[in-house]
Amino acid sequence: MMSGLHTAYPFPFKKRDDVDRSAAQAMRNECRNGGFSGSTSGRAPGFVQANLVILPKEFALEFATFCLRNSRACPLLDVTEVGSPEPSMVAPGADLRTDLPKYRIWINGKLEAEVTDITDVWRNDFVGFVLGCSFSFEAALAREGLEPRNVTMKSNVSMYRTTHPNIKSGPFEGNLVVSMRPYPPSSLPDVIRITSSFPGAHGGPIYKGKTDATPHCSFLGIGNLGLPDFGDPVPIGEGEIPVFWACGVTPQVAIETAAPAPPIAITHAPGHMFVTDLVDDEMRVGQPPG
Amino acid sequence: MMSGLHTAYPFPFKKRDDVDRSAAQAMRNECRNGGFSGSTSGRAPGFVQANLVILPKEFALEFATFCLRNSRACPLLDVTEVGSPEPSMVAPGADLRTDLPKYRIWINGKLEAEVTDITDVWRNDFVGFVLGCSFSFEAALAREGLEPRNVTMKSNVSMYRTTHPNIKSGPFEGNLVVSMRPYPPSSLPDVIRITSSFPGAHGGPIYKGKTDATPHCSFLGIGNLGLPDFGDPVPIGEGEIPVFWACGVTPQVAIETAAPAPPIAITHAPGHMFVTDLVDDEMRVGQPPG
Numbered sequence: 001m002m003s004g005l006h007t008a009y010p011f012p013f014k015k016r017d018d019v020d021r022s023a024a025q026a027m028r029n030e031c032r033n034g035g036f037s038g039s040t041s042g043r044a045p046g047f048v049q050a051n052l053v054i055l056p057k058e059f060a061l062e063f064a065t066f067c068l069r070n071s072r073a074c075p076l077l078d079v080t081e082v083g084s085p086e087p088s089m090v091a092p093g094a095d096l097r098t099d100l101p102k103y104r105i106w107i108n109g110k111l112e113a114e115v116t117d118i119t120d121v122w123r124n125d126f127v128g129f130v131l132g133c134s135f136s137f138e139a140a141l142a143r144e145g146l147e148p149r150n151v152t153m154k155s156n157v158s159m160y161r162t163t164h165p166n167i168k169s170g171p172f173e174g175n176l177v178v179s180m181r182p183y184p185p186s187s188l189p190d191v192i193r194i195t196s197s198f199p200g201a202h203g204g205p206i207y208k209g210k211t212d213a214t215p216h217c218s219f220l221g222i223g224n225l226g227l228p229d230f231g232d233p234v235p236i237g238e239g240e241i242p243v244f245w246a247c248g249v250t251p252q253v254a255i256e257t258a259a260p261a262p263p264i265a266i267t268h269a270p271g272h273m274f275v276t277d278l279v280d281d282e283m284r285v286g287q288p289p290g
Numbered sequence: 291m292m293s294g295l296h297t298a299y300p301f302p303f304k305k306r307d308d309v310d311r312s313a314a315q316a317m318r319n320e321c322r323n324g325g326f327s328g329s330t331s332g333r334a335p336g337f338v339q340a341n342l343v344i345l346p347k348e349f350a351l352e353f354a355t356f357c358l359r360n361s362r363a364c365p366l367l368d369v370t371e372v373g374s375p376e377p378s379m380v381a382p383g384a385d386l387r388t389d390l391p392k393y394r395i396w397i398n399g400k401l402e403a404e405v406t407d408i409t410d411v412w413r414n415d416f417v418g419f420v421l422g423c424s425f426s427f428e429a430a431l432a433r434e435g436l437e438p439r440n441v442t443m444k445s446n447v448s449m450y451r452t453t454h455p456n457i458k459s460g461p462f463e464g465n466l467v468v469s470m471r472p473y474p475p476s477s478l479p480d481v482i483r484i485t486s487s488f489p490g491a492h493g494g495p496i497y498k499g500k501t502d503a504t505p506h507c508s509f510l511g512i513g514n515l516g517l518p519d520f521g522d523p524v525p526i527g528e529g530e531i532p533v534f535w536a537c538g539v540t541p542q543v544a545i546e547t548a549a550p551a552p553p554i555a556i557t558h559a560p561g562h563m564f565v566t567d568l569v570d571d572e573m574r575v576g577q578p579p580g
Contacts, residue, residue: 057351059353061347061350061351061372061417062371062372064351064354064355064369065354065369065371068366068369069379076358079354079355079358081352081355081459081460082352082460084349089359089457127351167379168374169371170371209401272396
């Protein structure tokens with residue numbers, strides 16, 4: 001805390017000096033060299049993986065404000081300089097045009113293409129946004145004996161469109177998207193404590209559902225928890241309740257539904273995240289100052 | 291934590307339902323009606339007072355990013371919609387054009403005028419930024435028997451220009467400005483704990499100096515602690531050390547030194563802050579989820 005200046009990002013992260021970050025850099029280099037275009041799940045373990053959104057400057061202020069207003073769903077980890085593909089806070093030297101395995105290109109809010117490199121479409125008015133992702137707290141949950149079922153099943157987490165509008169910013173609004181992980185009520189205090197200490201990875205749960213023979217969640221407007229809008233179905237066991245977190249698909253929905261829609265936007269392809277130089281523990285807050 | 295949705299601003303604040311916010315509203319109304327143009331120090335006690343920066347949209351993205359990169363000095367509490375004077379997150383219904391007692395108008399980075407109302411100069415491309423201020427943690431320190439000396443003396447805190455450049459964003463850089471409060475080393479753990487729980491009010495200290503017969507701080511580039519660049523001199527007692535925090539004058543220096551300078555910028559006049567609807571405790575983090 002006191003040894004030297006720490007003026008940047010007290011939350012959501014603080015970089016340590018004693019971390020070997022070469023595994024993250026190696027992963028990004030593999031993407032850059034065209035040697036890897038798969039899912040990043042389980043890759044470069046321990047390093048923070050992140051959602052990516054790229055927008056023209058004309059839309060960037062209002063998207064940044066959208067993220068600040070809806071920071072549970074859109075925890076900002078880094079914003080690039082206008083025209084620069086380098087996320088200098090979370091991965092100095094990285095290049096957002098090449099260092100992800102797969103990208104999605106959105107034209108006027110419609111998905112247009114999936115590509116493995118965006119160097120050709122990059123413009124000097126582009127701004128890159130790096131947003132936290134729940135992988136960071138899933139690892140922490142597993143370390144404390146609370147591995148989420150989707151991790152145990154090696155499937156994607158269940159994600160649902162809700163009926164709750166986000167807080168609007170300029171053209172961006174859309175409804176909140178949530179992820180769901182089932183837990184017994186007795187585990188909830190620990191689940192809340194652990195995930196709340198990762199505000200840069202969506203933080204604590206936003207809602208807990210009820211034990212229910214025909215699982216649904218009327219508060220969030222989810223008719224059937226067995227039919228997720230994104231990801232895979234994850235069964236809710238006897239005596240478990242569905243626990244919901246704000247989800248990083250939310251900004252993608254905000255871009256799809258933006259009015260006016262941005263003429264172009266680029267995101268990571270689902271599961272094909274940006275691997276940052278940060279380790280999960282550096283995103284953890286509320287620890288004793290050290 | 292779990293009763294309903296909390297998707298906005300998990301940090302730096304969370305609004306409670308049971309707070310009577312009429313004293314803050316009354317203070318703002320007095321400013322709006324021209325009935326008050328003095329310092330807000332000690333007014334509407336318990337409510338979060340904030341720094342204000344208003345910039346044209348053309349400069350707003352890069353200023354927002356400047357704040358995110360230098361969040362110790364520039365803790366963002368709210369950003370308005372383009373053209374809107376309403377800081378809807380921290381004070382719904384308030385009007386940034388009238389609700390502060392005094393403003394400064396900066397033309398091309400030079401201080402041009404002090405006025406009590408900016409309705410006449412408001413433009414529909416203006417964006418308002420509301421930034422936290424250390425008043426919030428000073429009250430918390432006092433409640434735990436650690437009242438800062440500047441509060442005891444009823445003077446302004448000592449503030450200094452340092453030689454440490456901020457992290458640049460577009461045209462904004464400048465050097466960090468710090469405030470100083472003297473404490474005996476034995477009080478430091480409590481001082482760190484208390485102030486660190488207010489990241490929205492600059493958070494914990496960024497540096498501690500040495501006990502020194504001729505007080506200076508070479509690390510920060512401060513030649514004589516008895517001659518602050520802003521505010522009043524505050525004596526450092528026998529056996530005390532100077533403790534430094536990032537200071538809300540930093541963004542003002544970044545605007546003065548911006549290259550290119552914004553053609554127009556508006557800030558609060560020193561000590562004439564914006565009184566928000568938030569109470570100090572709502573900015574506190576790291577409490578048990580409730």
